[in-house]
Amino acid sequence: MENSQLGDYMLEVKNLEYTYESGKKVLDGISLSTKNGAITMVIGENGAGKTTLFKNILGLLKRDKGDIIVDGEELRYDKKSLLNYRKNVTMVFQDPDNQIFYSNVFDDTAFTLRNLGFDEETVKERVDNALRSANAYELKEMPVHFLSYGQKKRVAIASAIALGAQYILMDEPTAGLDPVSIGILKKTISSIAKNSSLLISTHDMEFCYEMADYIYVVKDAKIIKEGSKYEIFKDEDVIKRANQELPLCVRVANALGVDFFDNNDQMIEELKAYAKHSS
Incomplete structure (x- = not known):
């Protein structure tokens, strides 16, 4: 699913370390990269550090050590730098209710664009295109409280697409979805990958096997293996160590x-x- 037409855009994490206030080290020397419209996945059991890794990459948490580099520029934490950084790197959280704030779908999808000062004509064009890409255009005028869980996830994804970010992080995107909604999600991800690079955490090995270009396996705060889906799933011991199923x-x-x-x-x-x- 890699798109070599996108050039050499790259998100890199090098020797990342992060420790909770309790003293528990949850990221210990993590290094990974994603580029060229690839769908890169991070798998591992609960508590392995996947969500914490993503929050570090987004700048919601401040790393203890290591480097986070996007297109050659290192992540900095001053307000102006973070604002510019998050135009290019965004995240779809596991629970869509954590990032849906407005009463109707159009206004919620348009929120960040309006906040960044885009004119209404541009906002409408971007939102319409994003909703179509996320298979959510028919929801455009609906009140958010009428949406199903799966529909809310599609709206959250549309908001990320509308921003035009080169890098989109998705935390457990299939969690809580029925098979029909997962099928819609797969089509959406394939469409997004034509223009953006995706870094996805998941427990869903069926989804991972079908969609991933490259996989990192995380266990006890460390990456224990990386490779193509064929390389990863040939190693049954690694899958068992990560508490996953083939x-x-x-x-x-x-x-x-x-x-x-x-x-x-x-x-x-x-x-x-x-x-x-x-x-």
Whole structure:
């Protein structure tokens, strides 16, 4: 899913450390990068440090040590620098209610743009395009309190798209979604990846296997493995250490002793072909 047309944009984290006030170190020498419209995922159990990592990258938490670099510029914490930084790096939180503030969808999606001083014509164009990209245009005039949880997630994603950020962080985007909403989310992410780079944390291994270009596995505040989805899911020990489960199509491929399928759809088609040939 990488888009080589985007050039050499890059978000880099180097040797990042962060310790809670309690004294617990939750990030210990974390290094990762994402670039060129890639969909990069971070997997690991609860408490591994994924959300804290994202809050450090966004500048909501101030790192103890290490570097956070976007397009060659290091993250600084003065108000002006953070404002400019967050035009290029934004985040969709796990709970959409944490970032939806206005009573209707259009005004909520337009909030940041208006705050940045964009004229109303530009705001309308950006919001309309963002809602379409997030498969949420039909919600444009709806009161927020009428939205389902999945619809709220789509609106939160639209707000990130409207900003025009090159880098979008998503924390557990499939959490709480039904299969239909997850299908819509996958289409949205594929669309976003044409113009932005995504860094996504997830417990959903089916989603991760289907969508990720590159994966980092986090355990006890450290990255214990990184690689393509094939490299990661071939290593069953690492998946177990991260307290995750292998995706269905990987388990089926392992049981049959065949190469990994690209996704569940390919698995089903090949199993149908095998059954037809065997009958």
